[in-house]
Amino acid sequence: MVSFLLIILASFVFIGVVVRTKSIASGRKGPGVMQPMKDIIRLWRKGAVYSKTSSFIFQMAPTIYLASILLAIAMIPHGKLPGIISFDGDFVMFAYILAFGKFWMIISALDTGSSFEGMGASREALYSMLVEPAFFIIMGSFALFTGYTSFYDIFSTLNYGPYISYLIGLLATFVLVLIAMIENSRMPVDDPKTHLELTMIHEVMILDNSGFDLGNIFYATSLKFSMYGALIANLFLGAVPLPISIPSFFIIQFVFAVAVGILESFMARFRMSHNPQFIFILTSVSLLIFFGVLLVLGKFI
Amino acid sequence: MEKHLLEVFNLIGVLLVILIPFLTAKKMGIAVLTAISLQVLLAFILVYRIFSFGFSEFSYSGSFTTGEIPIRFDYLSAWFIMLISFTFLTGTWYGVQYMKKYKDQTSNLALHSIALTLAYTSLINICVVQNALVFLVVWEIMALSSFTIIIFEHYKKDTLKAGINFLIQSHISILLLTIGFIYAKVKTGSYDFALLTNFTTLHPSVGLVLFMLFFTGFAIKSGFVPFHTWLPLAHPAAPAHISGIMSGVIIKIGIFGILRMLTFIKTDFTVIGYFVLLVSIISGLYGVMLAIVQHNLKRLLAYHSIENIGIIGIGIGLGCLGIGTSQQWLIAAGFGGALLHTLNHSLFKSLLFYSTGNIYQLAHTVNIESLGGLIKRIPRSSYLFLVGSLAICGLPPFNGFVSEFFIYSGLFKGIQSSNFLFILVMLFSILALVLIGGLALICFTKAFGIVFLGTNRSHLPDDLADEKPLSVFPLTLIAFFILLIGIFPMLFSSMLLNITNLFQYDLSTLQAANMEETFDNLTAIGLYSLGFMVLTALMLYIRHRVTNRLVSQKDITWGCGYVGDNQKMQYTASSFIRTYRKLVEPILLIKKEKKLAVGMYPGIIEQITHPYDKIERAFIDKPIYYFKRFLNRFVFLQNGNIQSYILYGFIFLTTVFLLPLIIAKIFVVINFLNQL
Numbered sequence: 012m013v014s015f016l017l018i019i020l021a022s023f024v025f026i027g028v029v030v031r032t033k034s035i036a037s038g039r040k041g042p043g044v045m046q047p048m049k050d051i052i053r054l055w056r057k058g059a060v061y062s063k064t065s066s067f068i069f070q071m072a073p074t075i076y077l078a079s080i081l082l083a084i085a086m087i088p089h090g091k092l093p094g095i096i097s098f099d100g101d102f103v104m105f106a107y108i109l110a111f112g113k114f115w116m117i118i119s120a121l122d123t124g125s126s127f128e129g130m131g132a133s134r135e136a137l138y139s140m141l142v143e144p145a146f147f148i149i150m151g152s153f154a155l156f157t158g159y160t161s162f163y164d165i166f167s168t169l170n171y172g173p174y175i176s177y178l179i180g181l182l183a184t185f186v187l188v189l190i191a192m193i194e195n196s197r198m199p200v201d202d203p204k205t206h207l208e209l210t211m212i213h214e215v216m217i218l219d220n221s222g223f224d225l226g227n228i229f230y231a232t233s234l235k236f237s238m239y240g241a242l243i244a245n246l247f248l249g250a251v252p253l254p255i256s257i258p259s260f261f262i263i264q265f266v267f268a269v270a271v272g273i274l275e276s277f278m279a280r281f282r283m284s285h286n287p288q289f290i291f292i293l294t295s296v297s298l299l300i301f302f303g304v305l306l307v308l309g310k311f312i
Numbered sequence: 313m314e315k316h317l318l319e320v321f322n323l324i325g326v327l328l329v330i331l332i333p334f335l336t337a338k339k340m341g342i343a344v345l346t347a348i349s350l351q352v353l354l355a356f357i358l359v360y361r362i363f364s365f366g367f368s369e370f371s372y373s374g375s376f377t378t379g380e381i382p383i384r385f386d387y388l389s390a391w392f393i394m395l396i397s398f399t400f401l402t403g404t405w406y407g408v409q410y411m412k413k414y415k416d417q418t419s420n421l422a423l424h425s426i427a428l429t430l431a432y433t434s435l436i437n438i439c440v441v442q443n444a445l446v447f448l449v450v451w452e453i454m455a456l457s458s459f460t461i462i463i464f465e466h467y468k469k470d471t472l473k474a475g476i477n478f479l480i481q482s483h484i485s486i487l488l489l490t491i492g493f494i495y496a497k498v499k500t501g502s503y504d505f506a507l508l509t510n511f512t513t514l515h516p517s518v519g520l521v522l523f524m525l526f527f528t529g530f531a532i533k534s535g536f537v538p539f540h541t542w543l544p545l546a547h548p549a550a551p552a553h554i555s556g557i558m559s560g561v562i563i564k565i566g567i568f569g570i571l572r573m574l575t576f577i578k579t580d581f582t583v584i585g586y587f588v589l590l591v592s593i594i595s596g597l598y599g600v601m602l603a604i605v606q607h608n609l610k611r612l613l614a615y616h617s618i619e620n621i622g623i624i625g626i627g628i629g630l631g632c633l634g635i636g637t638s639q640q641w642l643i644a645a646g647f648g649g650a651l652l653h654t655l656n657h658s659l660f661k662s663l664l665f666y667s668t669g670n671i672y673q674l675a676h677t678v679n680i681e682s683l684g685g686l687i688k689r690i691p692r693s694s695y696l697f698l699v700g701s702l703a704i705c706g707l708p709p710f711n712g713f714v715s716e717f718f719i720y721s722g723l724f725k726g727i728q729s730s731n732f733l734f735i736l737v738m739l740f741s742i743l744a745l746v747l748i749g750g751l752a753l754i755c756f757t758k759a760f761g762i763v764f765l766g767t768n769r770s771h772l773p774d775d776l777a778d779e780k781p782l783s784v785f786p787l788t789l790i791a792f793f794i795l796l797i798g799i800f801p802m803l804f805s806s807m808l809l810n811i812t813n814l815f816q817y818d819l820s821t822l823q824a825a826n827m828e829e830t831f832d833n834l835t836a837i838g839l840y841s842l843g844f845m846v847l848t849a850l851m852l853y854i855r856h857r858v859t860n861r862l863v864s865q866k867d868i869t870w871g872c873g874y875v876g877d878n879q880k881m882q883y884t885a886s887s888f889i890r891t892y893r894k895l896v897e898p899i900l901l902i903k904k905e906k907k908l909a910v911g912m913y914p915g916i917i918e919q920i921t922h923p924y925d926k927i928e929r930a931f932i933d934k935p936i937y938y939f940k941r942f943l944n945r946f947v948f949l950q951n952g953n954i955q956s957y958i959l960y961g962f963i964f965l966t967t968v969f970l971l972p973l974i975i976a977k978i979f980v981v982i983n984f985l986n987q988l
Contacts, residue, residue: 058863064767065869075857076849082840096843098836099829100721104708107717107749108844110464111707114753121761121883123869124685129761130885136757138893140750147746151727151739160724209874218870223859287895301739310732 014089014241019256022230022262028265029236032272047233051226059089059222064124072119072219073224077231078209079112084234086162087241090248090256093163099294101161102150106143110192112231113139119215127208131215134283137213137292138200142193145293148235152301156308162245170249173308180246182300186293187246187271191239193290195232198275200286210283240264314358314368314385318440321354325433328926332425335725337415341408348404349433355397357938362390363807374443381443387811389439390577392568395655396439396794399560399662400432402786406666407553410673420464426462428554431562438565439583444493444503448486455482461767462550474542474549481532481542488529489569492522508576519579526573527588531626534566536625537595541928545608547614552669555610556662559617564654567624573633573646575814582636589629589737593744596622598927599625600751601896603922604758604889609678612759613661616704619748620657624650626741627719627797630726633734635815644830645722653715655804656797660703661711663790667697670779671763675772680885682770683763689772692784694764699791700755701797705741708750709841711797718836721744721830754888755894763886769882799842805831885919893921901926 028043034041079080086105094101120132155158156179157168169176193200196197196213207217213306219227244263248256281289305311328347335343362385369384407428414421434454441447459482463475499518500507512519532539542843543563547555574584599618606612627650636640670693671686672678687694703710717909727738762769786798797804809831826865870880886893893902907915949960 013493055858056862057847058865059859060865060867062869063866068687068765071852074851075848078844078851081851082416082844082847092399094842096836098840099833100717100724103717103720103724104713104748104837106841107706107708107713110749110753111702112724113759114702114707115704117753117757118761118765122765124766124878124882125869126871126878126881126883131887132757132761133396133883133888133891135896136754140747140754143750144743151742154724155727155735158728160721182469222862222864223855225755227855282750283891284894287891305732305735310730310735 012095013092013253014087014094017089017260018084018087018237018241020232021240021261022114022233025237025240025264026229026233026267028268029272029275032269033276036273036276038099047229051229051233054226054229055223056274057222057226059224062123062219065119065122065219068115069119069122069219070224071226072115072122073220073231075115076112077227079115080231080234083108084238084241086120087238088163088166088245089241089260090245090253091167091225091250092253097161097163099160099164101163105162106146110139110143116216117226123219125219127215128218131212131217132251134201134204134286135196135216136289138193138286141287141290142190142293143293145186145290146190148294148301150211151184151303152179152297156304163193166245166248167250169246177247179300179303179307182296182303183246184243186297186300187239187243189266189309191236191267192271192274194239195235195302197271198278199281199289200254202280205280210280236268238266240267243267314361315370315383317354317358317361318383318437321351321358321436322433323939324351324354325429328429332422332429335422337418340418340421340425341411343710344429345404345408348400350431351432351436351835352397352401355393358385359390359394359397362387363810368657369709370596374446378443378445381446382504383440384442385440385968386814387807388568388571388814391651391655391807391811392437392564395658395752396432396563398437399557400435401551402426402662402666402790403557403560405786406556406669406783407526407551409780410551410553410669413673414464420466427457430454430457431461431557435561435565439568442505442695444497444505446503447505448493451489452486453563454565455479457485458482458558461554462546462558464551464554465549468549471549474545475567481510481539485529485532485566488525488531488532492525492529492628493526496522505572505576508573509578512577512579516579519577523573523577523579523584524587526577527570530566530569530573531591533569534563534568534621534766534787535595535618536591536621537598537952538927538931540595540599541925541932543617544602544611544614544925547617547665548608548610552665552672553887554611556665556670559613559665560658560662563617563621564658565627567621567654567839571650574628579634580636583790585629585631585636586737587629588632589642589741592622592625592629594622595619595625595743596748597744597751598622600748600755601900602923602925604751604755605678605900605902605921606842607761607885607923609671609759609923610665610681610682611833612755613664613668616752616755617657617661619752620653620661620704623716623719623745623748624653624657626745627651627715628724628896630719630722630741631812631815633726633737634722637729637731637734637918639723639726639729640816641830642722644809644812645718645725647812647815648673648717648830649718649722651808652718652797652801652804652813653712656703656711656715656794659790659794660700660710663696663794664700664704666790667693667700670783674779680759680762682880684769685765687764690779692779692781693787696787696791697764697786699761701760705752706726708837709845711794711801712752713841714798714801714834715836716745716749718830718834721833725771747807754889758885758888762883762888764884767846767879769879769884799838799845801834803833805834808843886919899926 024044024046029043030047031044083105086101088094117132117136121127133170153165157165159165159168201212203214205211244260324347332340372381374381430453434450441450442614459475459479462478463471465471497503497506499509535543596619596724599615603612603615606615627646631643631646634646649775668678670690674690675683687917706716721778723738723742727735729735868875901924905920907918909917
């Protein structure tokens, strides 16, 4: 429950921090950190225009997408406190619940019968397929390392382990950051600020969404970012008492947001056709983690 | 009791077969539906009795050739009887209304109905007969009757071709099985399956060879790569309800065969486990990779059957590794997952095929590229197809997730082994399963999104029939069970536990705590799936309340300012998978025909892609080509001259008669030489 509330709290300012970092990096003052959230709240109160082609799927999808992310967040523990949902193999359900939301977003993009939105849908489907193995290998490595198969057990025992676990944690952080960037269609893979439909992924999928639904989608992005931030934080938090773990949770989220902002400011988007290769790199890095774990455990032949 | 049930069951089948030729088309439908429903009822009583009172067996005395015919009902057969019966019930139900438009072809329908009844009756008998010879006979009845139901539209050349392809491949399967069974008979002296156990315990290496033989035979039936080539041909050729039945249960009888043999043959299970895992991973990945590039919806679904057989196979392989390394967790998760996925796949695949049948009845085509916007024409079928799609992608809260989760949990437990090879195999199985899931997502977003959403991509015929509520009732029933298993998987846990116990012979009593943990997780995912549904419903309700107060208007889709007709500008199936296709082009075989725009006033440009199967080319087309080239050298023999043919017959007969004499003479000569 604690972690759920913390993630919700962090999500309010996450995108704000990213935007602020980007504006400072480009020499502007930039909006306040609450501005993106204010925009979302304004969207929630606005009316909507729906495409004539679209069906009920188009109207339901953003809400289902948000619900899937909320349920996924409920599975994430905080230090020595388990998440609301915790059972053996919960990370499998975590990934599949997120995929459920994505399925709906993809078909909702196709629902408009647009000549652009299918493009984003197609890319989103492919990239999320390519990024999934990396996540599962990381979790598999941790399962191997700790001998447990749930988020809570893995994260709480990971930190009692030797210092080498922090090294693995560092590599895993790298992969998780990039997974978050890809899943949220951010910089090296996709540029949310581009104004050409042909080069967008996520943004082009939601061209026709407006009002409440668009607010949901934007908020889902913030939530997803802070969800991955919480996963990263869990790699390092360990069983420290709450007065220490809560501030460190926010510090990690803040550092993550700043890192995202800096990454976005100083990196150019890859060519679309190079994205799959890039995403495959994540799988290889996570395989490295896996073999690292095998070495540490002395099971490597 | 079981004996009488089975006898009445078979009797109904036989009576129906005798009765059908005397009926008119309309009465035929009613008769078949009634009789098969009755049979299904009996089958369910049988299943209930087995699961509540345990094993039961009896035997017929048989004849001189067959020997005693043991009939054994155990949990494994009960499980398969259950899923076969359910799919046949919905299939017949759906089929009766699907076949209405063919009501003029009375004799054709009669043949179809007879074959359908025979197929069902023989499938159930396959599950219980444990005499190799009788098993083969029943298997042959099943193969021939499935051939007959596939070629219902035999006046179409493609259908007949696909049917004959199926017939040949299923007979190769029977050939392998026959060799295996006869070898076993020679060694054990009886056709009884149960004797295999003693024999293979004494000779484990022979058992391994025997298992490989059986596995190959059954793999052809179930469609493991590289024996899958008949599947994508046969499914589009058959009528919708037959495709559903075939994909749902006829290919599953191969899985049943593999599992049945695993309960009898005792050999080095680790080797079997690695082997089955390898084959299944290849099947799963290859099946779904090819499925994505298909443009024919039924072919797409057929390739998906191969993928799902791969997933089931991963479960079986995992279970075998569990037996080999004595890890109960893996046995429970592996076999449990495989069995549950068999049931699940039979549900959602038949649902998908039946709703594809509804599409075909509406649009007279199943070409994805020319469909679109059907959600407004046949909403009920669309919802059901969506449920099937979500379930087949393994997404919660539907049943596909439960069985995949089962297998995942086994794999993640298995990864904590201490054997390096074992860990690697587990890792790659996880990777394969994840990739299969991701690719299935691409495939079904494409299938659902292009077929049902957007607007028409070509002109549909004007005489569009609206869907009748009655025609989707069996589909709704399936969808209900899909959701039920997704939310209450624990309903099946005790059944699955009983079946997995069949596989662990030498392990002593079951460590109940271990098992309970597995099934607790099942309860958990069911509960949280329900929670997810409640959460979604709640949020949709909030959305409804909020947006009700707000203004909303309808307008055309955003087209960068273009406001004209955008029917032709929509994203198509080919463009949806283009990025993917570029990525996998080196692995797959996709022929492209492209007309480029040339000159000052270019004509119509077009691009057509024909996906083909590389494995089919290597394993079927190439050998057939060389075989034909070889046989063509003897074409002079077939000269159409009746005198020559009589001569051949004469030569043959003479050879047959003289051969023993000649051999005897040769022996005499050899003996003479030896004495020198």
